[in-house]
Each structure stands twice: as structure tokens, then as C-alpha cells.
Amino acid sequence: MPWRGADPGEPFPYPSLGWNLLEWWAEFLPSPRDHAEPLIFTDEQARILVEWYALDPNTGRYLYRRGVSRRSKGWGKSPVEAVKAIAALAGEVVFDGWDASGEPVGRPRGLRGGDPNPWVQIAAVSEDQTKNTYSVLHELLTANDARAADELRIDVGLTRCFLRDRPGKLEPVTAEAGSREGQPITDAVLDETHLWTSRNGGIKLARTLRRNVAKMNGRTFETTNSFAPGEMSVAEATHKAIERGAPGIYCDAVEAPEVKQDDSDAALHAALAVAYGDSWWVDLERLVADIRDPDQPWEDSQRFFFNWNVDDRKKAVQSKRWTALKRDPAPELPAGTRIGLGFDGSISQDCTALIGCAMVDDVPYVFEIEVWSRPEGAGRDWRIPRKEVQARVAETFEFYDVGLMFCDPPKWQTEIEGWAEEFGEERVVFFDTNQPQRMAPACGRMLTALEEEGAFSHDGAADLTEQVLAMHKRKVRIRDDDDDGRTKYVFVKGPDAEKIDAGIGAVLALEAFAAMPAVEQDQPFFGAWR
Template sequence: MARRPAPPPRFPRQLPHGPALWTPESSRWNEDNTDGIFACQLIENYLRLTKGVQRGQLVRLRLWQADLICDILRLVPGTRQRMYWTYLLLVPRKNSKSLLGAGLAIDGILDEPGAEVYSCAADKDQAKLIFGEVRAAVEMSPELDAKQGGLLKVYRDAIEYPAAGSVYRALSSEAFTKEGLNPSRVLFDELHAQPTDELWNVMNQGSDTRAQPLVIGISTFGKKTQTDGEDTICYQQYQYAKRVISGEVDDPRYGARIYETNDRARGFNYLDRRVWEQANPAYGDFLDPEKMAAVTRKISEPDFKTKRLNIWVTQAKVWLPDGAWDKCEDAEQEIPDGVEVCLGFDGSFNNDSTALSVVRPGEPLNFDPDAPEHADLDEDERARLAAELNAGLRLPHIDVVQVWERPKDADPDWAVPILEVEDAIRAACRRWSVREIVCDPARWARTYQLLEAEGLPVVEYPQSPQRMVPATQRFYEAVMNRAVTHSGDPRMARHLGNAFVKNTPKGFMIYKETKGSPRKIDIAVTAIIALDRACTPPERQPTPQFFSWDDL
């Protein structure tokens, strides 16, 4: 008996796009690795288009749509249990979110006896629109609508499957009860519009007795932060999904598909049609390029970027261009025990994170980016020339020693484990020959005094513009010229990605996007200050001088 092919990877590097139609034979999905085959057949056999010139025609799923449904309903290998309990789908407008949501809602009604399926919206009007979409899909199908001899009864505010005791309803954030809900499947429409995380949390915590619970967030991008400075629930989930996809967080019960545009690529122009396809899987199919172009003349640039290209829009300036840090990765390189290093430390007590990084100094480089003969070179040419001139030299190497971050569901009294931090610094000093422990003297004075009294080489490094501006510039130039390597630690990549630059009278420094933002940059700070000191020759100890009494 021939073995069936393995299912597609959980997080493919290239997400599917385009007009190609789906057939089970055209994919690696089958009934052994997904429950999505039934859902796709249900949609194609019974759901009809509810809008446009093709209204009333049966849905023909594209390959990317069916692949998404099969991924959402992926099975744990060797079992009949579904893998995901939470799934995040971020895709711009006009890419059939409503159709997919209606199909997943109806599939949820048929999924198990006594199923409770809910679609959630930010307000009552949006909840009515969602319910209306599902109701229209049912009423247009003779096989589904009970009035035409089908399975499902349609009421003013509910759709029931009497044979199994299952029901579907739409809820809004402003009108729902926390009591009595036992959802089996939940679809959050436009998650970015949820005013708080209350309804999201209720729905994620209300399915403990269900064998196959599933909460699906379907949304475009939106605001990063709320008025109080906290991340929106949509951006929280986006950040978490990125950590799962990168492997920083191991969460086999969390799935995600994020269609977004790389707006930090060199030469990016949001009006360039070649970039529109990145975030729009239906582009060139039922998403007409000409109509999309017309939209650019009707809405503002930030709205177009957010809703049609899935770009998080902010007034702050992102520090490192997208991909620049990744190009410096050398995951095979390690910092051997016993070699000379500099440690960078940035500490907090409860709100921010506390980080300890290590930098092994490199050999003197042969490339001077400020030399007059390099003034006319672009970034790629400078990087190529730097690589040639520095070939064979050991570059400075950066890695993360340890990070202490406030857990998302931490107790209000959670604080950084100070004794554990101090022990981690001591352990690093035993492992390597530490030239300096570079740290900001603020807040952790007692720890610095204690470590210094033990003979450890603590060096105060106040994060003032006088110090941080040139250090930030040095780090930036090292990355852009590929004159530094790193281990590829996803935590450092995340903190660097959270860093924004603002202009000071002394020059540019990195900051959080907003003062109250929960997105951490502490590892980025430790890397900057440690690299700065690692690239600065250590000061020589003064040589004792002796004078004759006759010379005094």
C-alpha cells in the first residue's frame, strides 16, 4: 500500500496565491491529515455566491483558499484530533474573508452534536452583517435551508441544526453574556476592531469541555495600540503568531497565516502594483488590479497601506531595514568558552524586560564606511565591498545569554528574579573571560555594587544621547555593512524589530514606539552597548611611575 504524502508544513515560507482552482488531487492534503476536505466539499457543493454578477452560482474554491481551510482544520499526525485550538488569519480586504468565514461557520454547525458556533464582532451593526452573510448562504442553498427541505433552520438571530442540537449565533463586544457559553467554534471578524481583549479571552477560555475547540481570528491589519498605550488584541496576536512561526515560542495548538507586504524593502513604493500581490492572494483573480488602483485615488495612503496591503502604519521610523539583520546571521558560529567577551546588561524590575547579551570582539576591519572613496556607493555595493575587504577576518559576534520578560498572563505582583539575574551574570563570567559588564547604572545600583565588590568588571554606561547616539550609529553601520554576525536568536530579532528611532539634538537613538508600549527593546539596547564597548580598545592600566626625591 502506497504511503500518502506528508502534509504541507505548518508555516510555509511562500504562502499560496493566484487563480488556480482547487482539487484534492492537486494538493498534499487528504483525510488522514485534515478535516478540511469535508469542509471544502461542503462549500463547493452547497454554498453559493451571495453578491456580484455571479450571485447564485456555486463557489469554486481557489487552491490557496482550500489550502487555508485544510490548514485551519489540520489533524495531529496519526490521530483524528485537530491540531489547532486557535488560528489567526490576517489578509487584506476583498480577499473573500466573508465567504471563508461563512463556510467555516456552517461547517462548525455540522462538526459535532450540540455544537455552539459564534461569530464575534466589535459592535451590533457588524454582528448583523456577519449573521446576514451566513443566513444568505444558507437560504440560497436548497440542501441547507429547512424551508426548502434542507438541514438548517433559519431564525431572526440564530441558525439551528435540529438533528444534532447545534446552533450558530453572532455576538458583539457590546452585547454578550459571559454566562452559559460553551463554544465549539468561534470566528472573530475584523479582530483589529475589538475594543478590548475581553470577548477574545472569554471565547478562548469557554471551550474547556469541547473535544475539538477552535477560535479563528480573521482580520485585516489595524491599529497597533489602544488609547491607553497597550497593544490592541489584533497586534498582540500578530506578535505572538510571529513568535510561533519563528520558533521562538513552541505552541503546537496555535496556527496562523499572515498575508502582509514588506514595506521596508529597498525602493518600496506602495503605488507599485508589483508589491500589491504580496499581501493579496486574490490579486489578478477576483481582485481586479484596475479597481484596486482606483482605490488608491479615493482613500488616504495610511488607510490603503493598512487595509489593502496589510502594513502596520505608524508615524515613528523603524530603525533597521527589513532583512538587514537576517543577512548577518551565522547560526553555526558559537562563542567558545574562555574567550574574551563583553557583556551588555539592561535591567528592569517588573514592566519591561531584563536582558543579558554577549559580544565577542572581532579583528580590526579593513573597510572604513566613512572613507571619501566610498561616499557614492549604495548600500548593496558598500556591503559587497565590505565583505571582500573583510574576508578572512573574524567579525564581532553577538548572542543572547538570557532574557527575563514579564509573562503575558503574569500575576500583577510579578517582578524580575533579581537573584537569578545576578547568578546568570556570575555564570557568564565563569564561562568566558569577561572584559567588561556594560550596564546602565539606573535602578540596579545594588546589584552592580555587589558584583563589583566580588571583583567582576562592571562598567557603567549611562544611556545618555552622548553615548547612545554614536553607539547606535556604530551598530547600524555594522549591520548594514555586514561587519557583524549573530546567532539568529529570535528574541533579539524581535526586540530589534520593535526598535524605532527618533532624532535628538545629538542624533538618532532607539526608543520604544510609544512610552507605554509593551513591545520590548531591551535586548537591542544590550547588543548596542556591548558591541560599542567590544569595538573600543580597552583602556590600559596606568603604568606606575617613580620619581627621585631630588626631582620633586
């Protein structure tokens, strides 16, 4: 028989396999907070699960092909995704018709001819992040002398799980997207997608996982904290897709109402209570205390506790400071002056910049050699004049004594390889500005030079000035064996998306100047002014 239909005033006007799964989880899995108790979700979590497993009443197909939960830190995203992953491996998640009462019934994957065998992946951009969900999953299956694993016939390992009596597996994976292409996975958890960017392979991994589950009629679900707008993360892209009304995407996101940093503790507590909903295990008074901690940036509290998508980009260089460091008049550098070079290339939309750095009066002096920009009113087919750029680089090497040239490689790899062959591989070096481990120290060096008296100067060129002042700094998380405890930043475009290529060229020029060997000494030239 067909679905029974919704009763008047019923809060869930659609059929859902979630109702049966709530009972299934309570039967087999323990509470993560007390293994002697069954797994019972809060009303808020139960509602989300019922909605996620909602079915079309006519076809029995899932209403949502992918979903996202953007919640405050500590709300409980990982336990929810852990139990969903267990259900995807061994639970009744495939629609199998209607019972005598008109309610939907399900069956596990792989039990019928034509059914794909369950293959569940918990994905993140690093191995440590996959442990967020997998460690909870492992704990639930092995608690109480592995009762759940035995009853569900699951072999549980530290790195993956297998079904004992039929094909089926669950595994954590990371951002090696190339090796994931084509895998017939049925479900995937995309964990912490506010951290998934093109720089760490997250964008490619998300697309690969979605393609893989699509061909198996499977589904993906993201978990995320609030994202930093403009960072172009997977979480931000999903948010924009939902705003555009893209069909088939389930969204669970609750933000705290607006409060200010200097509001009362009671106001902060009330706002947090909205964001955390039914999460009774979160001590909101403790969160207020942490928010008040002088070492806790307000921007971090906005994102992680209040669940606001906050742009954490701040101006990298203040106009007043930059103006004070201008040399007027700009010195004329004679032929043969030893310099470092920075090159940041584009094709058509952004600029291409060639920036130099030399020692003038015992201070590093950054100067604009040339910046190529799209002319106003140029057609869509306009491109950066590559031959002109190549000629200008050749002239620069001929006129100056270039000790080192750092080049950002995207779209200009062929030319950079040619320069390295012509002028020496030890002098022309690739410098990928999308790698925080390398770019953050370079940006830090420029910030330090700008802040210290007598450690930096520049020519005040119009394009260089405009694009340096357009740079914003963004905090990054990098592993550094020589970590000095200071916050690390990279320079990015601001919310207005103004061009910063000459500014990045200046960072590379200063870094090349610092790293190049002295003329007669086998040591960095940087030591002459530090």
C-alpha cells in the same frame, strides 16, 4: 486502518478533514457571487481550509486549536468564515476514524453520546461588525428558496440559526463578555480583531470565548486587517504569540512587498497582486486609483490594501510649537486664582501627575503642580506615595479656587471618591481617558488651542514638557451626532513607550478649565477666551 501516509512530494503531508468539507460546501452551498453556481473556492482559499482542518495522523486530533487570517480588505475573509461557521453547525467536523483507503472521515457534532451539541458564535465588539460574517451566512443558507437551509435542516433567522432535528445553534454575539462566561460553545469566529482592545471589551471577550471553547474541545478563528502596533489589540497579541512560537496557532497572512507612495502605478499594482493572491474579484486598478486619491491617507492604504502592520501614531505636539508657547518667566499665581485641575494617576511604573490650568492675560495657562515619578534605581516594590499625593491635592484645593477637577480613575478610584466627598462631587469628576467618545473631543480641544494664536500657554516645566512632547496622536472611530467631519484623535504613548501622564494631565486640566462654571455665571468658563 491508520492514515495512508503522504506520498513523496505531496504538498499536504498530513491528513485533513478539509478535503471532504470542500466537497460538502460545493454540494450544499451556492457561490456568494452567483447563486446558480456551487461554492468553489480559489486554490489559495482551498489550501488554507485544508491546512486549518489538518489532523494529527496518530491521534486524529486537530493540529490547531485557534487560528487567524490577516488579509487585505476585500480579500474574502468573511465568506470563508461564514461557510466554516455553517460547517461547525451542521457539517462533518468531528474526526470519526479512517476509511478503507486510509483517509480521515468526519461526522457532525452532537450525533454520539458524549459529543457536545454544536454551539457556534460569531463574535465582534459591535453588532454592526457581527453582520460582516452573519449576513453572508444568512444569504448562503436562504438563497435559491432556502435550498441549503432545508437540506441541512437549519432554521435560519435574522439573528440566529437552529438545527431543526436536534440541538444546535449559531448566533452573533458582542462584547458583553461577562454574560458569555461559561457558555459551552464549540466554535467561535472572532471578527475584525484589530479593533478588539481593552477599551471596548475585546480583550476580555477573546479570552472568554477561548476559555469556553477549550472546555468543549472546540476552536476559535480570528479575522483581521493589519493592526496598529502599540494599540494592544487582540490581533496584535495573537501576532506576538505566533512570533514567540506558541504552539497550536494557525496563521494565514500575506503582505504586499515594499513599495513607496511615489512609486509608479505599475509597481503598486504588482504589490497589490501579491497581497490579494487569487482574489480575482478585486479590481486592482481601482485600488491603485483609490490609493492615489488625495483624500486617502497613505497609512490607511498601507494597512488595509497592502496588509502591512503600520504604526499610525504621529507626534501630537511639535517641539518648536510647544517652546514658542512657553511663558518666560512663568507667572506667579496668587492664592484664590480660579483654576481647572487634571489628575492622571499610576501605581508604580508610570507617573502620577497633577496639572493646573488658569487664565493669564486672557489666555489659558497650563502649569505643573507636581509630577511623581519612579526614582532611578528604585526597587520592584516601589510605589507612588499615595499619602503625599493626597496631601498635595488638599493643599491645591486650599490655595486655589478649583472650579473643576477631572480625574482619570484607574487604580485611584478610592482616593478620587474621597476628594469628591471632601471638596464636592460637582468639583471632582471622574474622566475615563480610555473612552474615545469623551477623550477625543478633549484631545481635539488641546490640539486646536495649540494651533491657534493666543489660545494657549504653559510654564515650560521639565516633566510637563517632556511628557507632552512624548504624546502621539492616534485616529479613532467614534459615533458623534455632532460630527463635524474632521478626523478624531486620542493621545497615546509612542513606539518608544515614553511616559505621557503629565501630558494627559494637561489635557484634563484644559478640559476642566473649559467646562468649569464661571464664578458668577452659570456658563462654561471656556467662553471667556473662545
